[in-house]
Amino acid sequence: MEYYDVIHRRRMMRTFRDDPIDDDAVERIVSAGLQGPSAGFSQGFAFLALESPDELERFWATNAHNDQPERVRRAPLVIVPLACKDDYLDRYAEPDKGWTDRDESRWPVPYWYIDTGMAALNVLHAAIVEDLGALFFGLPTEDWPAFRDAFDVPEEYDPIGAIVVGHPGDEEVESSADTRDRRDVEDIVHGGDWGTAFR
Template identity: 80%
Template sequence: MDYYETIRRRRMVRSFRDDPLDEAVVERITTAGLQGPSAGFSQGFSFLVLESAADRERFWATNEHNAQPERVRRGPLVVVPFACKDVYLDRYAEPDKGQTDRDESFWPVPYWYIDTGMAALNVLHAAVVEGLGALFFGLPTEDWPALRDAFDVPDAYDPIGAIVVGHPTDERVESSADTRRRKDVDALVHGGTWGAPFR
């Protein structure tokens, strides 16, 4: 599939069948995320990949403050992307980066979250290429301790959200995309100076 067509087709899917996914498909989708960029090639993101019904049920049990409906929970694959700030602070304290310590004030924005978000977007795009649907949703901080406990995740790793992947159903589920229109290029892209038209 053409890359621009992949971007155009990506949508958040909110209703899945429970058909299992081929192992090779799961591997391609999850490893696509690892191709994301990272500051200093720190690679401070990790994925928790949940395929078995037992693992997914354990995950959903930790999802108390942003519980998803059954039509979402049916999805046969859950990928939880985690960001680790410590990996970035350690990397930029190395000699080739010119820092002398792990001072967090060096970072104008938290690149550990940005890079993990880009890795997650690769997973969403890979699902489209495989002819599947995917949904990214947030995990409230109140649920992080239960998630870490359930899967032995070190405290240094923050889940930026979760991605459900599977075959979409024909069920129509209204979302914000149905009630709000995508903004025009002129509203979001500025050419040369802020507020000037791009083209």
């Protein structure tokens, strides 16, 4: 499949069947996330991959503030991307980076979240290549303690959200993409100066 086809086919799927996913496909999907960029090659992200009925039940039980419908919960795979700020602060205190401390104020934006988001996007794209659907959704911070407790996730790892992956279901489910148009290049890309048309 051509790369640009993958980009254009990617949509947030909101209904799934419970058919299992081939083990090799799961391996390829999670491995794709490892290819994301990371500042200083810190690689301060991790994935928690949940497949067994017990794991999935425990995961959904921790979602008290973000109740997804049954048509989403049917998906046989949940991948939780996690960001670790400490890995970045430690990496940039190493001699080759020129900093001597772990001062978080040096970072203009939290790259640990940005890099983890890029890794998550690789997972979403890999699901398309495998002819599957995927949905990314946020995990409210109120639910983080229960999630960490349920899966023994260390405190320094923040779940930036969750990705459910599976075979698309048959229900017709309207989403914002059905009611809103995607903005044009002219509306988003500025050429040179802000407000100047791109090309």
